[in-house]
Every structure is written in structure tokens, then in C-alpha cells.
Amino acid sequence: MHRHEHSHHEHDKTLGELRDALTAGFWDERYGGTDRVWSGRPNQRLVEQLDAIPDLAPGRALDVACGEGADAVWLAKQGWQVTAVDVSQVALAKVAAHAEEEGVGDRIRIGFYDALADPRPVGHHTFDLVTVSFLHVPLPDFPAVYRGIADAVAPGGRLLVVAHHPDDVTTGARHDHGPGLMFEPERVIETLGADRPDSPWEVEVADTPVREQATPEGPLRVRDTVVRLRRR
Numbered sequence: 109m110h111r112h113e114h115s116h117h118e119h120d121k122t123l124g125e126l127r128d129a130l131t132a133g134f135w136d137e138r139y140g141g142t143d144r145v146w147s148g149r150p151n152q153r154l155v156e157q158l159d160a161i162p163d164l165a166p167g168r169a170l171d172v173a174c175g176e177g178a179d180a181v182w183l184a185k186q187g188w189q190v191t192a193v194d195v196s197q198v199a200l201a202k203v204a205a206h207a208e209e210e211g212v213g214d215r216i217r218i219g220f221y222d223a224l225a226d227p228r229p230v231g232h233h234t235f236d237l238v239t240v241s242f243l244h245v246p247l248p249d250f251p252a253v254y255r256g257i258a259d260a261v262a263p264g265g266r267l268l269v270v271a272h273h274p275d276d277v278t279t280g281a282r283h284d285h286g287p288g289l290m291f292e293p294e295r296v297i298e299t300l301g302a303d304r305p306d307s308p309w310e311v312e313v314a315d316t317p318v319r320e321q322a323t324p325e326g327p328l329r330v331r332d333t334v335v336r337l338r339r340r
């Protein structure tokens with residue numbers, strides 16, 4: 109009953125309320141607590157997706173909505189020149205501090221980025237890798253945000269999108285954070301027109317793999333959306 113009431117309530121959220129959860133104020137408070145959201149480990153999907161590309165030479169990478177920077181630090185350690193952007197200056201300060209601690213301060217630049225205010229991050233067709241993990245935006249904002257992010261990918265470069273799959277709501281693995289926030293690979297592919305024959309994008313991966321996530325109640329089976337595109 110409680111779960112039902114909860115999800116009903118979540119579905120009543122207005123667009124304005126959904127956007128409130130994508131502001132600097134919201135995330136600064138989240139990252140400003142004493143709890144370290146940082147696990148220090150890079151996202152499994154980033155590691156496996158890059159490992160799966162034969163002869164991938166590290167170049168320029170952009171980590172969009174980087175959070176505390178585990179992925180950015182990992183990429184820098186692999187030899188990438190990383191630009192890490194996020195709406196939270198508190199998170200960005202942690203990225204910079206962590207990069208220094210890990211000895212890769214010279215390979216990571218940080219920058220403010222607000223996907224809703226200005227969806228294009230730094231640089232048009234600039235990065236050999238653009239990675240964005242778990243940036244869930246309201247459905248009406250999705251096309252502008254993800255097209256803006258994709259614009260940063262250089263010819264021959266890759267876009268890697270990782271997100272929570274909407275199945276997690278029906279399996280009970282995750283509360284709905286709001287209607288339309290979680291998405292399937294198709295949303296990315298259709299938004300970018302990557303399924304059209306004349307598309308500049310080659311779809312290398314469109315997958316929905318399952319992984320086990322540790323929780324205080326024991327391991328939880330969750331599903332990810334993983335999309336890897338290459339700009340021709």
C-alpha cells in the first residue's frame with residue numbers, strides 16, 4: 109500500500125518539481141553533507157564499454173554530470189585528458205581535490221555545466237569520448253539536453269550514455285524519481301536519429317544489462333541502459 113501511495117505521489121510531480129531536482133542548490137546540498145557519496149570506483153559500464161573497444165587510444169574525454177569524479181579520475185589514469193563538468197560546484201571541488209590526491213590533477217579540468225540552462229557543454233565536435241552516466245532529465249528536456257551533449261563528440265569519437273532502466277520501477281528495485289526520468293536505449297537512439305540510414309551515428313551498443321548492487325538489505329538486481337555510439 110505504502111509503495112503504491114508513494115509512486116502515485118511521485119507521478120503527481122509537476123515539471124517544475126522535477127526540474128528542481130536538477131539544480132545546483134539541490135545537488136550542492138546533496139554533495140555538501142558529511143556522507144561521502146563518492147565510492148572511488150568508476151562505473152562498471154564505463155570500464156567494460158571502453159575495454160570492449162579494440163585499440164582505443166586515449167584522447168580527449170568529456171565526463172558530463174561527473175558527480176564526485178570517480179569516472180574522470182579513472183579515465184585520467186588510463187591516459188585521457190579529461191574535462192569533467194557538473195551543475196554542482198561542491199561536487200566539482202571534490203573532483204579537483206581527488207584528482208590531486210590521485211596524482212592526475214594535470215589531466216583533469218573541471219567546469220560548470222547546467223544541462224537545463226544551456227544543454228551544450230564545452231566544445232562543438234571536440235571530444236574523442238563523451239560519457240554521461242545517470243543524468244535523468246524530464247522527458248520534455250531530454251531531446252535538447254542529449255542532443256547538446258552529443259554535439260561535443262568529435263568525428264570518429266564515441267558517445268557513451270548509461271542510465272537507470274525504467275524496468276527498475278516495475279521490479280521494485282528503485283522508486284520512480286518521476287515519470288519519464290529513467291529511459292531505455294531507444295530514447296537516445298531516436299532522439300539522435302541514430303537509427304536513420306543517413307545518420308552520422310553508428311550504433312555500436314544498445315543494451316540493457318543487469319548487475320547486482322549492494323544495499324544494506326542485501327544484493328539488489330538492477331538494470332542499466334547502455335548506449336554506445338560512434339560519430340562517423
Ligand SMILES: C[S@@+](CC[C@H](N)C(=O)[O-])C[C@H]1O[C@@H](n2cnc3c(N)ncnc32)[C@H](O)[C@@H]1O
Pocket residue numbers: 129130131135151172173174175176193194195196199221222223224225240241242243
Ligand atoms: C546520479 S548523479 C551521477 C553522477 C556520476 N555521473 C556517476 O555516475 O556517479 C547525477 C549527477 O547529475 C548532476 N546534475 C544534476 N542536474 C544537473 C544539471 N542540470 N546539469 C548538469 N548536471 C546536473 C548532479 O550534480 C549529479 O552529479
